[in-house]
Amino acid sequence: MPRRPLLDIPPVLGLLPDAAVTKHLGRGVQSGLEHPPQVALRKAATLLPQQESRWQTAPIRLLLDEAMARFDDNRTAADGWLAPRLHATLRMTRSEAGDGRLWNHLAMLVAPDYVVWRHKGKEIAQGSRFSGPHYTQCFARLWWVAELFRDGPDYKPVEIACRVQDVLNTTLRLDVIDHRPTAQAFVRVLEKVLAAGTPRPGDHVNALSSAINAAGSTLVYDVLAPDTPPLVDDLLDWIAASEDAPLVDLDRLPVGPDDGQAASSSVEALLPLFEELLSEAPVRLRSRTEEEPAIAQEEPAVPRPRNGVSLEKNLPSWMM
Known part of the structure; x- marks a missing residue:
């Protein structure tokens, strides 16, 4: 079989409309047997400012190549x-990261091979891994999980x-995870579940996520555990x-923006609530074929919070 030509990677990221992805994303690309049509996609894309080093593709490509080399035996890791x-x-x-066209460009023109490597099933990688919502698209989900679960400059919770x-x-689909104390308290409970060697922790994560979401909105948790606004200037x-930052260290965690951390008192206030929610939540034990939810599903697997939720109605009896 002839080898595919190497990708001609653009020097900077750009914005690629969804329609262009839909037009040029076929089974050959999703299976990794073909590269996306680069000439047609480049014509459809708008490049970001080349003078801004943060949009350069070379450092990103370096990370992706390293990840594929390090984790080929355990790709989820x-x-x-x-x-x-x-x-x-x-x-x-976050506003810039919310533009799906950026992630389309990264997936189709910079690293389609990584999307296939990471998410190919028995035959193909689902189309939503190339172009989809932030909790499904291959690269958007990684950026957003880091954004929502970092504690200021500390990426260890991520x-x-x-x-x-x-x-x-x-x-990652839950609106309440945007509340920083909620995200940090969730990670603290998850850490205990993992430390205890709990079998099939994913089932417990889903149960806790559903319970946290059902227990209240961001407004409810902000009453129980006040958060301060991020330090935008920082x-x-x-x-x-x-512009002057070196490449991130491949062996040590980088340092994120020092734009404020979740107040420890607020995280501590939520911990007993989340631990009780987990203890009372029904855990649905899934078969192995169900362990990773279907990525083609566009609606959240758990209900989204609603505005105007009654605080007392959704709290455990011991907190009323």
């Missing part, structure tokens, strides 16, 4: 290694969160510093 390093390399605001795939597949300084 690549997530916990790559997520903080991708976040620290691709420095941007590594813990990524040890169980259901955190990315289910918990975040922007960290982004600006990317």
Whole structure:
């Protein structure tokens, strides 16, 4: 079989519309037998400013090649290694990260081989891994799990969160995880579950995620565990510093933006609630074929919180 030509990777990231991905994403690309049509996709894309080093593709490509070399025997383990390093390399605001066209460009023009390597099933990688919501798309899910579970500059909670795939597949979909004390308390409970050697921790993650989501909205948790707004100027300084920042260390965790951490008192306030929710939540033991939820599903696997939730109605009896 003839070898495929090497990817001609653009020097900087760009914005690639969903329609272009839909038009040019076929089974050959999803299976890894073909590269996406680079000429047509480049014509459809808009490149980001080349003078901003944070958009350069070479440092990202270096990370992806390293991940494939390190974790070829355990590809899911690549997530916990790559997520903080991708976040620290691709420095941007949440608004910028919310533009799906950026992730389309990364998946189709910079690293389609990584998408296939990481997410190929028996035959193909699902289309939503190339272009999809933030909790499904190959690279967006990694950036966002790092953004939502980091504790200010500390990426260690991200590594813990990524040890169980259901955190990315289910918990990442919850609006309440945007509340920093909630995210940190969740990781603390997860860490205890893992330390105890609990069998099939993903089933417990799903049960806890569903219970946390059903127990209240972000507003409810903000009453129980107040959070302070992130330090936007410090975040922007960290982004600006990317111009002179060295490549992230491949063996030590990088340092994220020092834009504020979740108050320890607020995290401690939520811990007993989350531990009780986990102890009372029904755990659905799945078969092995169900362990990673279907990625083609577009709606969350657990209900989203609603505004106006009654605080007393959703708290355990011991907190009323």
